[in-house]
Amino acid sequence: MEKEKLQSYWNSNLKYLVILCSLWFVFGLACPILFVDQLNNFNLAGIPLGFWFATQGAFIFTIILLFIYARLMNNLDKKHGLEED
Amino acid sequence: MTTFQLTILFVGATFLLYAYIAWRSKANSTKDFYVAGGGVSPLANAMATAADFMSVATMLSVPGLVAAIGYDAAPYLIGPAGGFFLLGILIAPYLRKFGKFTIPDFIGDRYYSNAARTIAVVCAIFVTVTYLAGQMRGVGVVFSRFLEVSINSGVIIGAGIVFLYAVWGGMKGITYTQVAQFCVLSFAFLVPIVFLSILLTNSALPWFSWGGTTAGENVFLLDKLDGLNEEFGFKAFTAQGKHTIDLFCISLTLMVGTAGMPHIIIRYFTVPKVRDARKSVAYTLLFIGIVFTATAPLSAFARTYMLEALNGVAYADVPSWFKTWEETKLLAFNDLNGDGIIQFVGGAANEIKIDFDVTFLAIPQIANLSNWVVALVAAGALAAALSTAAGLLLVISSAVSHDLVKKQIRPNISEKSELIIARICAAGAVLIGIYFGINPPSFIIETITLAFSIGASTFFPAIFLGIFFKKINREGAIAGMLVGLIFSLSYIIYYQFMGGKEHGYWMNISAQGIGVVGMILNFIVSITVSRFFPKTPDQIQDMVESIRYPKGAGQAINK
Numbered sequence: 001m002e003k004e005k006l007q008s009y010w011n012s013n014l015k016y017l018v019i020l021c022s023l024w025f026v027f028g029l030a031c032p033i034l035f036v037d038q039l040n041n042f043n044l045a046g047i048p049l050g051f052w053f054a055t056q057g058a059f060i061f062t063i064i065l066l067f068i069y070a071r072l073m074n075n076l077d078k079k080h081g082l083e084e085d
Numbered sequence: 086m087t088t089f090q091l092t093i094l095f096v097g098a099t100f101l102l103y104a105y106i107a108w109r110s111k112a113n114s115t116k117d118f119y120v121a122g123g124g125v126s127p128l129a130n131a132m133a134t135a136a137d138f139m140s141v142a143t144m145l146s147v148p149g150l151v152a153a154i155g156y157d158a159a160p161y162l163i164g165p166a167g168g169f170f171l172l173g174i175l176i177a178p179y180l181r182k183f184g185k186f187t188i189p190d191f192i193g194d195r196y197y198s199n200a201a202r203t204i205a206v207v208c209a210i211f212v213t214v215t216y217l218a219g220q221m222r223g224v225g226v227v228f229s230r231f232l233e234v235s236i237n238s239g240v241i242i243g244a245g246i247v248f249l250y251a252v253w254g255g256m257k258g259i260t261y262t263q264v265a266q267f268c269v270l271s272f273a274f275l276v277p278i279v280f281l282s283i284l285l286t287n288s289a290l291p292w293f294s295w296g297g298t299t300a301g302e303n304v305f306l307l308d309k310l311d312g313l314n315e316e317f318g319f320k321a322f323t324a325q326g327k328h329t330i331d332l333f334c335i336s337l338t339l340m341v342g343t344a345g346m347p348h349i350i351i352r353y354f355t356v357p358k359v360r361d362a363r364k365s366v367a368y369t370l371l372f373i374g375i376v377f378t379a380t381a382p383l384s385a386f387a388r389t390y391m392l393e394a395l396n397g398v399a400y401a402d403v404p405s406w407f408k409t410w411e412e413t414k415l416l417a418f419n420d421l422n423g424d425g426i427i428q429f430v431g432g433a434a435n436e437i438k439i440d441f442d443v444t445f446l447a448i449p450q451i452a453n454l455s456n457w458v459v460a461l462v463a464a465g466a467l468a469a470a471l472s473t474a475a476g477l478l479l480v481i482s483s484a485v486s487h488d489l490v491k492k493q494i495r496p497n498i499s500e501k502s503e504l505i506i507a508r509i510c511a512a513g514a515v516l517i518g519i520y521f522g523i524n525p526p527s528f529i530i531e532t533i534t535l536a537f538s539i540g541a542s543t544f545f546p547a548i549f550l551g552i553f554f555k556k557i558n559r560e561g562a563i564a565g566m567l568v569g570l571i572f573s574l575s576y577i578i579y580y581q582f583m584g585g586k587e588h589g590y591w592m593n594i595s596a597q598g599i600g601v602v603g604m605i606l607n608f609i610v611s612i613t614v615s616r617f618f619p620k621t622p623d624q625i626q627d628m629v630e631s632i633r634y635p636k637g638a639g640q641a642i643n644k
Contacts, residue, residue, distance in 0.1 A: 010633055017174060024170050032163050033333050036156075036325065046296030046305045051323040054159035055151075055381035056292070059374045062166035066173050066367035073178070074360050082636040084358045 009080040016072050020065055027053070027061035088456035092231045095457075095464040099269055100246055103262045103471070107250030110257045115500050118255030118507050119186040119483050120354045125260055127361040131368035133263035134352040136270060136472035138165065138343075138373060140216075141223030142533070144274055144469045149441025151384035152391075155314070155322035160336035160597075162381060165373055167336065168343025171545075173366030176344060177353040179552045181362040182632040186354065187480075188347045188544060189488040195551040196562045197625055199493055204566050206484045208543050209347045213477040213484075214517060215532040216348075220474040221522030224467060230413055230446070231463035240522030244515050247471055251478045252511045259475045260355060266468040271376055273465020277448050277458055278379050281386045284452055295382035299389075310385055313392045318431035322385065331590075334598030341604055342537030345544035348476040351483075359635035387444050390451060395429045395437060403427070406450035415440035416447075474518060481517070482510035534597050535577055542569030542603025550611055552633070555626045561615030569607030573600055 031039060032054035039050030047055075077083040086094070112118040125133070151158040183191055188209060193202025221240055228239020250258035278291045286306060288294035299306050311321040320326045343349065353362045394404065400418060410416035417438040418427060429437040446466070449458040486507035491498055498506075543566045550557045550565075579585040580596040587595070594602065621629075 006630075006634060013633070020174060024167070028163060028167050028170065029333075029336060032159055033329065033336055040323070044296070045293065046298070047307060048323050051156055051307075052296075054156060055162055056378040058163040059166045059370075059378050062170050063367065063370050063374050066170060066370055069174050070360070070363040070367050073363055077360065077635055082634050084360065084635055 005080060009076065009082060012076055013073070016069065016076070020069055024062060024065055028058045028065075032058045086456075088459050089231075089233065091457050091460035092463050095460040096232065096467060099265075099464050099468060102265055103246055104249055106261045106265060107254050107258045110250075110254040110261050112253070112255035112257050112504070115186075115487075115503050115507065117257045118504055119479075119487065120351070121255075121257040121260045123355060124357055125355040127356050127365035128368055129260070129264050130352060130356050130361075130365045131372055132267040133260045133472075134349065134365070134369040135372035136263040136267035136468070137352060137476040138349055138369070138473070139267075139270060139376060139469055140473035141220055141227075141466060141470040143376070144270065144466055145223070145442040145445050148380050148384050148387070149444035151381055152388040152444045153439075153441060154326065155320065155384075155388075156325050157320075157327045157332070160332055160339055162377060163336055164339030165343060165377060166370065167340030168346075169366055169370040169373070171340060171344040172349065172353075173363065173370070176350060176545075176548055176552070177362045177366050178359045178635070179632045180350060180548070181353050181356065181359050182635060184354075186351075187483050187487055188350055188548070189484060190492070191551065192544075192547055192562070193488070193492065195625065195629070196547075196559045197622060198559045198563065201547075201559065201563050201566070202488060202492065204563065204570075205544070205547070206488045208539055208566075208570065209480055209484045212346070212536045212539050213348060213480045214521070215536045217474055217477045217481075217514075217518050218521035218525055219533055220470045220477070221518045222525040223470040224474070225522050226442070227446075227463055227466045227470070231459070237523050240519055243467065243471060243474075244519045244522070247475050247478065247518070248512065248515045251475045251482075251515065252508050255507065255511070256351075256355060256479055259479060262475065263472045266472040267372065269468040270465045270472070271372070273461045273468070274376055275379060276461060277445075277452070277454060278383045278386070280454050280458065281390075281448060281452050282382065285386050285389065291379050291382040291386070295385050306385060306389065310389045310392075313389065314431075317392060317396060317429065318434075320431070322388065328593040331593050331595050331598055334594045334601050336598075338541050338598050338600035338604075339537055341541040341545045342600055343540070345540030345548070346536075347480045347484075347540075347544065348473075350544075350548075351480065352476070383448075384444070387448055387451075391439075391444075392429060394451070395427050398427050400425050400427060404451070406447055409450065410443055410447055415443045478511055478514040478518065481514040482507055485510045485513075534581065535574070538573040538577060538597075538600030538603060539570060541600035542573040542607055546604050546607040546611065550608070552629065554612075555621055555629050556615055557611050558615045558618055558621045560618040561611040561613075564614040565607040565611030568610045569603040572606055573603035576603075 036050035040048040042049040044052050116122055147161050180191060189202045189205035192205040224243035225236035225240040228234055229236045250262050279289050282291035282294045283289055285300055286294040286297050287300045295306055298304060299309055307323060311323055314321050356362050356365050419436050421436050427436060428434055449462055486503060490506055491503050547562050547566055576599045577596045
């Protein structure tokens with residue numbers, strides 16, 4: 001029983017990791033580097049969008065993802081009774 | 086008061102503050118010395134880590150690089166974000182649960198091998214010493230420019246301060262000093278940018294104002310800058326010049342390298358709980374982000390200003406800041422066509438040679454800001470250099486006193502003796518720092534490239550695989566680290582130091598970006614080799630299992 005519980009905790013953890021890493025790859029790496037030309041056709045408050053991702057956007061999205069991760073995992077700990085006292 | 090007096094005042098006051106904090110936080114045990122007793126609050130740790138990460142290169146070189154090459158410097162702007170992301174979700178919480186003192190501790194225990202531990206020690210020392218050399222040199226440059234002492238005395242004064250709090254307080258002293266240093270350096274970085282933003286765009290928020298129009302004209306600042314760059318024969322600021330695959334590989338190398346930097350990873354050993362480690366990483370990136378998202382605006386302002394202020398001006402009429410920086414040899418005018426007028430243009434006709442580091446340091450004078458801003462910038466640059474140097478010193482000292490002496494040479498050593506050895510090693514590391522500050526390798530940028538690539542091709546894969554794949558065994562990990570290390574090292578040495586030419590790059594990947602290829606090789610080799618050797622022992626598999634669950638993380642223990 002204990003073992004199954006731990007396994008389900010770990011599976012949820014891995015699921016979160018895959019989702020967050022994919023989101024990070026898109027906003028933190030693909031937008032500023034791989035799709036920069038396409039995005040530069042758009043303009044965000046005077047800044048070409050792809051260029052904005054490279055200089056500010058990727059950073060902002062990554063910070064948000066890290067806060068989401070901390071929150072998701074802390075809730076997951078609680079759900080499985082694994083939180084520290 | 087003159088600028089000089091103000092600088093003495095600011096630098097003196099901050100140094101007194103650091104010394105006071107050091108005096109308050111003596112390390113009484115090895116746990117205090119290596120992980121600050123394990124009781125640092127996540128927010129304080131986040132500030133300390135931000136100061137630890139943001140070095141003299143962040144403050145001086147990155148803004149200058151972005152000003153010079155615009156979009157092509159993107160990897161240096163997104164690198165830290167990706168680095169802390171990978172560190173935060175793939176490494177920090179698990180190593181916190183593991184609960185030991187150093188990275189070689191983890192690698193040696195997880196791969197049940199002193200050979201693996203020794204490889205990790207060698208890599209850790211190599212990475213940190215190269216990094217340290219750059220920091221100490223930065224200390225010397227700031228001292229000599231702003232305080233009119235020789236570079237050598239500057240290095241020794243700076244090292245003396247670090248000596249005080251690193252040797253006396255260990256990680257505990259370093260952590261609380263870094264909190265203060267974070268406040269000093271971020272304030273010193275932002276103040277001149279805000280003033281420059283007001284000057285150029287009438288707005289006090291550089292993060293947004295650089296997208297707006299310039300003061301007094303109805304043009305977007307970035308359009309104007311692109312136009313100026315092209316008019317003078319440079320690549321447009323927002324345009325891409327390098328190959329996409331190269332930019333991609335450099336970015337990933339910096340990210341994975343950051344996630345594998347020993348002095349950054351061990352910071353998360355100092356918080357009490359796993360959930361504190363997660364929270365602390367998020368706050369760290371927030372604090373770093375405040376500075377990094379202001380960097381590109383700063384560079385855009387500075388570049389616009391310089392192109393306009395210098396081009397077509399007669400050399401006889403240059404502003405006074407130009408002369409001051411000429412004396413340091415970081416800025417030079419070479420009148421190629423002999424007309425006495427400055428041509429700051431792209432290509433062979435360019436008559437201005439400007440060192441990246443000048444961009445930020447010279448801004449207060451260029452923009453005619455009050456002299457207290459100049460003094461503030463000096464204090465901030467020193468805070469950035471000293472905080473990073475201290476974090477690095479600790480890694481060097483713990484690698485020797487803990488991972489070599491305690492774990493391998495004399496396992497029965499008492500805690501008291503280990504603490505004495507740790508202090509002696511920290512003192513020794515300060516001496517190494519002084520040596521490199523006074524006799525800097527002429528290739529600091531290249532060696533820092535090496536540091537990141539080695540972090541990316543050895544530590545990151547070994548730690549990541551160690552946590553997520555139980556099947557990776559001793560033989561696999563050792564083979565992987567050696568292959569990654571040797572591959573990256575030889576590629577970089579060939580192209581950076583032995584005159585390898587750019588067109589010879591494999592798949593257009595430059596030496597700066599090769600670390601990620603080393604990482605992939607490490608993964609492939611580790612996984613393949615592991616299949617041919619006995620499987621990971623059960624007790625190690627249990628250990629891997631236990632670090633995956635936060636409950637019962639306990640405190641860092643020394644055994």
